[in-house]
Amino acid sequence: MSQWPNRRLLDLLHIDIPIIQAPxxxxxxxxxxxxxxxxxxxxxxxxxxxxxxxxxxxxxxLRDGARPFNLxxxxxxxxxxxxxxxxxxxxxxxxxxxxxxxxxxxxxxARLRMPFDEAICSAVEEIAPPIVSFHxxxxxAPLVDRLKKRGIKILxxxxxxxxxxxxxxxxxxxxxxxxxxAGGHRGMxxxxxxxTQTGLFALLPQVADAVSVPVIAAGGIADARGVAAAFLLxxxxxxxxxxxxxxxxxxxxxxxxxxxxQAADNxxxxxxxFSGRPARAIMNRYLEESGPMSDxxxxxxxxxxxxxxxxxxxxKSGSPDYMQLWSGQAAALAKSMPAADFTRELAAEALRLxxxxxxx
Amino acid sequence: MSQWPNRRLLDLLHIDIPIIQAPxxxxxxxxxxxxxxxxxxxxxxxxxxxxxxxxxxxxxxLRDGARPFNLxxxxxxxxxxxxxxxxxxxxxxxxxxxxxxxxxxxxxxARLRMPFDEAICSAVEEIAPPIVSFHxxxxxAPLVDRLKKRGIKILxxxxxxxxxxxxxxxxxxxxxxxxxxAGGHRGMxxxxxxxTQTGLFALLPQVADAVSVPVIAAGGIADARGVAAAFLLxxxxxxxxxxxxxxxxxxxxxxxxxxxxQAADNxxxxxxxFSGRPARAIMNRYLEESGPMSDxxxxxxxxxxxxxxxxxxxxKSGSPDYMQLWSGQAAALAKSMPAADFTRELAAEALRLxxxxxxx
Numbered sequence: 001m002s003q004w005p006n007r008r009l010l011d012l013l014h015i016d017i018p019i020i021q022a023p024x025x026x027x028x029x030x031x032x033x034x035x036x037x038x039x040x041x042x043x044x045x046x047x048x049x050x051x052x053x054x055x056x057x058x059x060x061x062l063r064d065g066a067r068p069f070n071l072x073x074x075x076x077x078x079x080x081x082x083x084x085x086x087x088x089x090x091x092x093x094x095x096x097x098x099x100x101x102x103x104x105x106x107x108x109x110a111r112l113r114m115p116f117d118e119a120i121c122s123a124v125e126e127i128a129p130p131i132v133s134f135h136x137x138x139x140x141a142p143l144v145d146r147l148k149k150r151g152i153k154i155l156x157x158x159x160x161x162x163x164x165x166x167x168x169x170x171x172x173x174x175x176x177x178x179x180x181x182a183g184g185h186r187g188m189x190x191x192x193x194x195x196t197q198t199g200l201f202a203l204l205p206q207v208a209d210a211v212s213v214p215v216i217a218a219g220g221i222a223d224a225r226g227v228a229a230a231f232l233l234x235x236x237x238x239x240x241x242x243x244x245x246x247x248x249x250x251x252x253x254x255x256x257x258x259x260x261x262q263a264a265d266n267x268x269x270x271x272x273x274f275s276g277r278p279a280r281a282i283m284n285r286y287l288e289e290s291g292p293m294s295d296x297x298x299x300x301x302x303x304x305x306x307x308x309x310x311x312x313x314x315x316k317s318g319s320p321d322y323m324q325l326w327s328g329q330a331a332a333l334a335k336s337m338p339a340a341d342f343t344r345e346l347a348a349e350a351l352r353l354x355x356x357x358x359x360x
Numbered sequence: 361m362s363q364w365p366n367r368r369l370l371d372l373l374h375i376d377i378p379i380i381q382a383p384x385x386x387x388x389x390x391x392x393x394x395x396x397x398x399x400x401x402x403x404x405x406x407x408x409x410x411x412x413x414x415x416x417x418x419x420x421x422l423r424d425g426a427r428p429f430n431l432x433x434x435x436x437x438x439x440x441x442x443x444x445x446x447x448x449x450x451x452x453x454x455x456x457x458x459x460x461x462x463x464x465x466x467x468x469x470a471r472l473r474m475p476f477d478e479a480i481c482s483a484v485e486e487i488a489p490p491i492v493s494f495h496x497x498x499x500x501a502p503l504v505d506r507l508k509k510r511g512i513k514i515l516x517x518x519x520x521x522x523x524x525x526x527x528x529x530x531x532x533x534x535x536x537x538x539x540x541x542a543g544g545h546r547g548m549x550x551x552x553x554x555x556t557q558t559g560l561f562a563l564l565p566q567v568a569d570a571v572s573v574p575v576i577a578a579g580g581i582a583d584a585r586g587v588a589a590a591f592l593l594x595x596x597x598x599x600x601x602x603x604x605x606x607x608x609x610x611x612x613x614x615x616x617x618x619x620x621x622q623a624a625d626n627x628x629x630x631x632x633x634f635s636g637r638p639a640r641a642i643m644n645r646y647l648e649e650s651g652p653m654s655d656x657x658x659x660x661x662x663x664x665x666x667x668x669x670x671x672x673x674x675x676k677s678g679s680p681d682y683m684q685l686w687s688g689q690a691a692a693l694a695k696s697m698p699a700a701d702f703t704r705e706l707a708a709e710a711l712r713l714x715x716x717x718x719x720x
Contacts, residue, residue: 005716160626161692180540181559195629195652196643199541199559201589202580202689206625209693220562229561229589232713265566266520269555283556292555329562332521333569353592356365 003351008214009174009236013131013153015068016040017347019227020216021339022241023072023133024184024326025049025113027256030061032249035339037067041347044070044133048113052123059127070131070155071124073116075139076277081298092296093306096286096322100313110308113275113301116143125150133157136277137189138170157187157218159197161210166190168211176239177207179219183242183328185279186270194270194278194293201233208234222333224349231350240346242327243334247342259284259320263331274311274324276303282331285321286310363711368574369534369596373491373513375428376400377707379587380576381699382601383432383493384544384686385409385473387616390421392609395699397427401707404430404493408473412483419487430491430515431484433476435499436637441658446666452656453666456646456682460673470668473635473661476503485510493517496637497549498530517547517578519557521570526550528571536599537567539579543602543688545639546630554630554638554653561593568594582693584709591710600706602687603694607702619644619680623691634671634684636663642691645681646670 004010009018021028021036025046033043045062047055055071062069081089090104097104114120116139124132125146133155138144147154148171157176158164164175178187179200186197198206200219208215217230218239230238245252246260259282270278271292277300281287297303307324314322335342364370369378381388381396385406393403405422407415415431422429441449450464457464474480476499484492485506493515498504507514508531517536518524524535538547539560546557558566560579568575577590578599590598605612606620619642630638631652637660641647657663667684674682695702 161624162626179559179561181562191626193629196626198625198689199539199561199580201539201560201586202541202693203625205583205585206690206692220559223565225565225593226561229592232589232592233585264521265558265563266522266551266556269553329558330566332566333562 018237181220276300282325378597541580636660
């Protein structure tokens with residue numbers, strides 16, 4: 001396993017296989033991250049939906065594996081939507097609530113995706129995970145500094161060259177170039193429109209040219225061909241999400257698994273109709289009828305509160321019509337197999353692909 | 361030059377370098393195509409704006425180079441927009457016309473992009489170019505059959521797996537997998553929304569898995585890294601457009617060249633505001649203010665007629681604000697150099713990149 005053409009991220013993070021299992025808050029698991037880390041790649045846990053106490057507990061279980069792991073946090077700015085914005089959102093959702101015989105005026109408060117703050121920073125300082133990755137930019141400089149002082153390596157996602165340069169200037173140790181193919185939330189924090197978001201094939205070499213820290217390729221990678229190609233385009237590692245959702249260790253429901261197994265290349269779209277921020281999901285009845293992008297969605301993460309009952313009712317009835325089916329554009333390339341085996345096979349096969357290349 | 365890892369397209373088209381200069385109607389030239397073909401790659405000429413007579417004349421000049429070349433045609437269905445649709449379109453454009461002091465009710469008929477029809481088919485049978493490529497699907501079966509009977513190899517673009525399968529079933533000899541990164545018109549003909557269009561990184565391996573004919577990668581490839589990576593993802597060749605626009609042989613105006621030289625990764629968007637069909641262009645004032653996508657644009661190619669005076673006035677005044685600046689997402693990776701040198705360097709460098717890969 002020593003023939004990776006670029007060892008920059010391996011050396012930085014003290015891992016053996018340059019594959020990062022993407023954090024996927026709500027769908028990943030401690031078991032998944034441990035399985036991936038156990039073979040020498042990097043397991044991640046998305047913590048945006050966890051309390052500091054739950055983060056501590058999960059990290060304890062991850063540390064027990066004695067291999068590097070990654071905790072991921074969101075760092076959006078929380079803003080509370082006004083009553084008018086909520087009413088506008090309710091107008092959009094009311095017909096959907098009626099379809100499920102749900103009362104839109106009786107929705108309980110849900111736990112929101114929380115940004116990385118003082119309290120969680122203290123917990124993370126105490127835990128001192130080897131690696132922390134952020135989505136939607138970076139927290140305020142003093143918080144980042146506290147993590148760096150504990151020796152924690154910091155990663156974050158860029159969806160453009162200017163975001164990558166900003167992250168490097170703010171001290172990121174490596175940058176995830178997130179192509180538009182990626183499932184789940186776009187990491188965009190300086191970019192404001194999805195119209196100019198870039199495919200990985202174009203984004204990756206441009207980011208690699210623009211920064212001097214190692215670059216991790218993300219978006220549309222689900223098999224060994226993608227791993228091998230990413231290195232040629234300038235990556236020092238890859239981050240894979242969707243393919244890991246089909247591993248038995250992932251916290252993926254049966255209906256979600258079925259949707260992923262059937263997804264074609266053209267099954268997904270970027271939508272803000274689940275959370276308020278653009279994220280790639282498998283198209284379903286809800287997205288066909290109402291979106292996939294709408295100005296009526298209140299700011300992230302508040303849109304999620306009124307969607308939760310629809311998602312829940314849909315799943316309970318055995319229908320994917322209103323489920324939040326995050327997926328990248330390469331779900332069809334993924335296999336359903338244990339995470340450790342999948343990771344090992346991916347690495348071995350990528351190395352084999354290179355060995356078949358001609359010599360000049 | 362014999363070490364390409366996959367010789368399928370080289371053998372099919374009798375070329376030595378698996379690089380196709382993309383047809384770019386209006387911006388390519390006989391000189392560009394000849395230069396590319398002269399070094400053993402494949403030069404193309406976009407013929408959608410040419411009369412049969414002009415196609416004959418151009419083909420004569422191309423054949424003189426004694427190397428394989430490609431003629432490209434559009435195969436859309438011409439539909440005439442109603443008066444109401446044109447009025448709606450005029451309402452959108454009127455403020456822009458006022459800005460340039462132009463009279464929207466005094467616009468002359470322009471030559472439209474014409475679909476491949478009986479008359480042009482007769483001319484092409486007579487010319488018998490080695491290769492013909494189509495955009496927006498394929499012409500009716502009898503026309504395709506006539507070309508195939510003349511020994512002409514047929515290529516067309518797919519933006520999804522189902523389009524690729526359709527093209528194969530209709531007898532295409534090779535399929536261009538057009539990633540969403542690509543500049544100019546999306547080749548989509550079964551897909552109806554840009555929301556589900558796929559990045560090359562995800563599209564290419566899925567198309568390669570789905571068809572048995574050779575696959576040509578297009579979209580976001582502008583340097584040797586892209587060429588090398590495309591082969592790992594399943595391509596037998598690449599098609600490059602934007603990078604060739606900066607060659608001296610291309611019919612690219614000085615303002616267009618300047619815009620390409622300054623374009624960043626996030627400078628382009630898909631827009632239907634120039635022709636009525638989605639195409640990737642560098643964002644400018646016109647697109648910022650009015651689009652980039654609008655339901656008010658009349659069907660392709662009719663939108664172009666009322667845009668022509670705006671484009672012309674803009675360019676004459678030295679402003680890119682209303683110019684049609686087709687570009688892919690990797691313009692920043694391109695260099696300005698003669699087409700033959702560029703093609704040779706690209707091929708040599710791609711082969712060198714492979715030679716640096718590790719052996720297992």
